[in-house]
Amino acid sequence: MKIPQNLTIDAQTSLALLKEEDASSLFILTDNNRDHLGQWLPWVEHVTKEEDSLKFIKDGLNDLKSRRAFHYGIWHNRQLVGVIGAHHWEPDNRFLEIGYWICEEAQGKGIISKACRSLVDALFKQTDTETVLICCEPENKRSSAIPMKLGLKCIERIRRDEKTFDVYQIGSTDWK
Secondary structure (H helix, E strand, C coil), X not given: CCCCCEEECCCCEEEEECCHHXXXXXXHHHHHCHHHHHCCCHHHHXXXXXXXXXXXXXXXXXXXXXXXXXXXXXEXXXXXXXXXXXXXXEHHHCEEEEEEEECHHHCCCCHHHHHHHHHHHHHHHHCCCCEEEEEECCCCHHHHHHHHHCXXXXXXXXXXXXXXXXXXXXXXXXXX
């Protein structure tokens, strides 16, 4: 099962697997959106220098080789605006959980919805993936609207790391 290196979403937007040379852009994006992202993503407070972003990218590339996870940069008008990828990838079980984030100024443009749709389309068409999960904090209204826009079904509410998440699922046979 091979993950595509790049996915074109539309004329302005694409996904590309993060590379080491993206570390500076990723750190600047994270740092400039620290308050916006930090309210939902606990890892933000631990990203304090460019080397932290580089480590994330290197770890992601190693995880891709060992088929545990992968991370795409979301590029809009040639600027990095966010990240989408699989946190938990179990190719032998044909399952993965995707997560995403986007900078504050790129919100409300449909970029994340299109990125999720393109990624899930590619996973169902080009890999053996049969089930995709998205976990969202119910209080994060923008993020939790994405799986509903995509037609995913909320299957349960769980607690992780002292937070509550709604778990949305779609199977390849349900995907339109």
